[in-house]
Amino acid sequence: MLKLYGHDTSPYVRRIRVLLVELGLPFVRDSRSWTVADADVLTLNPCLRVPALEAPRSDGERQLLLDSRIIAAFLYEQPGRALATWPGDHPPPAPTLFQSRTRWDDENALSILDAAQDSLINLFVLELDGITPAQSPYLTRQLARAESCLRWLDSRLGSDDTFHPGRFGYLDLALACSLDWMLFRERYPVRQLRNLARALDRHAERPSLQQTHPRLAQNTALPKAEK
Numbered sequence: 626m627l628k629l630y631g632h633d634t635s636p637y638v639r640r641i642r643v644l645l646v647e648l649g650l651p652f653v654r655d656s657r658s659w660t661v662a663d664a665d666v667l668t669l670n671p672c673l674r675v676p677a678l679e680a681p682r683s684d685g686e687r688q689l690l691l692d693s694r695i696i697a698a699f700l701y702e703q704p705g706r707a708l709a710t711w712p713g714d715h716p717p718p719a720p721t722l723f724q725s726r727t728r729w730d731d732e733n734a735l736s737i738l739d740a741a742q743d744s745l746i747n748l749f750v751l752e753l754d755g756i757t758p759a760q761s762p763y764l765t766r767q768l769a770r771a772e773s774c775l776r777w778l779d780s781r782l783g784s785d786d787t788f789h790p791g792r793f794g795y796l797d798l799a800l801a802c803s804l805d806w807m808l809f810r811e812r813y814p815v816r817q818l819r820n821l822a823r824a825l826d827r828h829a830e831r832p833s834l835q836q837t838h839p840r841l842a843q844n845t846a847l848p849k850a851e852k
């Protein structure tokens with residue numbers, strides 16, 4: 626059985642939880658995270674980060690996968706996957722992480738989303754430590770980076786509901802996880818970005834996103850996060 630490590634409010638862990646549901650892959654979780662001194666993930670992952678995934682291998686060993694993008698690539702290749710079919714007008718999940726025709730543009734878009742997400746996580750965690758952008762030009766730049774990346778994504782998405790018509794792909798689910806996190810942690814006025822906000826609303830009822838929304842989190846990892 627696949628085993629996913631990481632807490633409930635992490636937008637990167639949530640990407641993998643959503644993807645596992647979309648791909649119909651059963652899994653178990655260890656939601657203890659980097660804030661728990663003896664959490665197993667800290668000995669598994671030298672980067673001291675979540676998510677991490679362990680998968681059974683044919684030789685009886687366990688395959689370890691670190692970083693959400695690598696985990697996603699691995700999961701899309703799993704032979705046992707059975708793409709979810711949702712009632713209503715939800716677009717079906719994309720069957721692959723990227724399509725060859727659009728791969729490099731989509732890799733760029735995912736990196737741009739990650740840059741926004743990482744910058745805002747930095748701001749969030751440092752604020753818990755009492756450090757704000759007013760005290761640090763570096764943090765001011767992080768905020769500017771997040772802003773610039775989100776505006777780029779808003780323009781790239783345009784008036785569509787998904788990055789590629791009729792398919793709910795990894796970029797779409799990653800975007801929803803990040804925007805929900807930004808709202809949940811009050812990190813960015815997402816509603817000002819009309820296209821991104823519209824896509825978020827469009828997919829809000831999608832079961833994989835509904836079941837994993839940070840408002841339902843049991844393990845929030847960071848103490849001040851329990852809103």
Ligand SMILES: N[C@@H](CCC(=O)N[C@@H](CS)C(=O)NCC(=O)O)C(=O)O
Nearest residue numbers: 635636637659674675676692693694
């Ligand atoms: N590039 C990584 C980023 C993962 C990441 O930033 N995870 C955060 C939680 S959302 C973390 O574990 N942070 C640990 C720390 O800040 O010390 C991925 O895509 O998996």
